[in-house]
Amino acid sequence: MPTDIEIARAAELKPIQQIAAKIGIPEDALHLHGKHIAKIDDRFIAGLPKKQGGKLVLVTAISPTPAGEGKTTTTVGLGDALNHIGEKAVMCLREPSLGPVFGVKGGAAGGGRAQVIPMEQINLHFTGDFHAITSANNLLAALVDNSLYWGNPLNIDPRRIVFRRVLDMNDRTLRSIVSGCGAPTNGYTREAGFDITVASEIMAIFCLANDLKDLEERIGRIVVAYTPDRKPITARDVDAQGSLGVLLRDALRPNLVQSIDGSPVLIHGGPFANIAHGCNSVIATTTGMKLADWTVTEAGFGADLGAEKFMDIKCRSSGLSPDVVVIVATVRALKMHGGMAKSDLKTENVEALKAGLANLGRHIENVKKFGVPVVVGINHFVADTDAEIEALQSAVRNEFGVEAVVCRHWADGARGAEDLARAVVKIAGEEKADFRCLYPEDMPLLQKVETIAKEIYRADKVTASAAIKKQLKDWEEAGYAKFPVCIAKTQNSFSADPTAFGAPTGHTLPIREVRLSAGAGFVVVVCGEIMTMPGLPKVPASANIRLLEDGTIDGIA
Known part of the structure; x- marks a missing residue:
């Protein structure tokens, strides 16, 4: 089976001017970075209509596991599929950080037939x-x-x-x-x-x-x-x-690249929804919505982190609101949430899958609290069995009241996500979003944290020292009371314990530190043992990244 980088290199890259023309960007509005990457001129963006006319689709996921979920891959596959069925779509992704590229992931530009290219440049420095x-x-x-x-x-x-x-x-x-x-x-x-x-x-x-x-x-x-x-x-x-x-100045101009299927992709802004707000730039998202009928974007990690921050921070700040939310799940990851070891995931285990469904179910319930329609995208792996897929689809439909659509975009590109694209179009046409944030802006800062902890994480309580409580009060009195909160915690669990898979309840969210981001417009709340400067694993991905004799890069997934 070819690797992601082998698939990417086999793809035929089109001149970026051709990709830009698909969404009405003229050549003189491009700042070229070679043949296949460009930045979009800010004067062109400023001249676009003020109102965004397109639909906005947010792709999020269940709580991540070592088994993998494929949120970026699904975002690309869905955007390609929308274009494939005759819609006009653009994808808005976050830029990869060198930290995880050389640390854990080895690449963050999608995968298989559903990735953005040129993937080496995107993963390494990009446009700087x-x-x-x-x-x-x-x-x-x-x-x-x-x-x-x-x-x-x-x-x-x-x-x-x-x-x-x-x-x-x-x-x-x-x-x-x-x-x-x-x-x-x-x-x-x-x-x-x-x-x-x-x-x-x-x-x-x-x-x-x-x-x-x-x-x-x-x-x-x-x-x-x-x-x-x-x-x-x-x-x-x-x-x-x-x-x-x-x-x-130059960095603030969104970056335009393409998917393997030739769809336009805007990549701009930062990842890491566990320690940051984890969304791509407002400029890129709003530009996409002015240029296409559908804008498909992503938010980092599980819906308890990225999607919550997308709604409560990005949407509150910008006036954006999603029309549909896609929650990505895999049979493999759900079996891990059900207690199965990673080494056993290729073995059929419907009972472990059913046990892990509690994690997916909670994410569905949480997203519905924002008043947005939901569909589940099942990112298919070759070891998934018919019995497991049937059990997953049946449970999602009967227990959680939404549809779960099997997607094979990794292997088949746009055709593999066609059913998901049609489901998204259908839902957006039949169910009107009634978007709302989780908490009002005039709620006290600590109460905002407690609301997220209880409504999204299902914690029983939040603990904070007297000094932290006083600091939050002082900030309220200084004029920051209406700020949303950006919780930094482990991405691997609803709780602050990274080993608590599934859907834990009755836990405590411990606040370790608070930081004021007065320019960004929110308060960062650091919980548990999460670090805002990650470390490298024992065997980092950098150990497998190298130049071959012909000068090509090897080892980026």
Whole structure:
């Protein structure tokens, strides 16, 4: 069986101008990055009609397992299939981070016949957006330390610098560091730390901004430090927004590539819905909706994380709302949620499948709370048996009241997801979404966390120290009471325990830390043992990535 990279290399890439023409983008609106990648000019985007006319489909998934679910693959397959049946569709995906590419995944551009190309460039550096975000973030961090060094005119308390440096790589050693060591000319010695780039507030602002002006205004609101008497100091106070806007100008233009089947794909903005909001950029999504009848987008990890944040953060901020939600599930993953070992997944086990259905059922119930119609996409694997598929479809229909459609897009491309595409069109035509966020904006911050914990995770309670509770109250009094919350926790479970598969109840959500993202417009709530700078596994994916003698790249999945 060929690998993803072998399938991608065998595909015939079309000139990107031809792909752009399919959705009405003229050649002079493209900033070319070679023959097959382009950025879309911001002036062209600004000239598009203000109102989005197309339908928006959100693809999310059950809680991830080592067995794999295939959310990005299904997003691409569905978009291809919509075009295949005569609709006009564009896909909006998130850009891969180098951290998981070299850490766990080895690639994040879909798979099989349902992937975006050129996949090596997409996975490795792409158009440099993440490098620009990293540089902008670290320029702001340098400006803060520089102000402290040159006489500290803003009265920065070195103990209360809250803006962290970032790097687009998994590097646990940088989580907590001491900076400014050595001679006095090296600055003040203080404790500091790094996050991964995709978890930065700059990335969140990049993804939520409507345009460059909005981006610069949001950057100016970032709280970078406090004075000894707790007065906030912002990026505007260190005159950072203009220079950061310069660094981010080109990056803010959405990237246009193509699927193997020749569908237009916009890839823009960051992943990681476990420690960030995990959605692609608002600019890319709204542009897609202005150019096509259907925009298919994704949100990271399971629906308890990515989809919740898509609804409560991205939609609340932008005014977007999905018309249909597709929840991706696999027989393999559901059997793992039912207690089956990964090594046994090729063996038929209907009882384990039925036990694991509780995870899928909870995600369906949760998504329905946002007032959006749901369909389940069963991402087919060759070892799936007829009995398992029948049990899955029957349970979803009879117990959860939605349809589950078998998809074979990995093997068959657009034709393999045709039934899902027709189901999505049918649902969107027959069931009108009545979108609503999970909680009102005027609810207290801690109560917002409790609402998500109880309504989405099915926790019994939320625990937080007195200091954390006071910090949330202080932020409310400072004018941030209407902010949504962005919960950072393990992606592997509804609980904060990554080993609790299935659909656990009665657990506790422990808040470890809270962070204000005043520019992005939300409060980050860090729970359990989750880290905002991941580490590499014992055998990272980088061990298998190499250049062959002819210069081609090998080892990216």
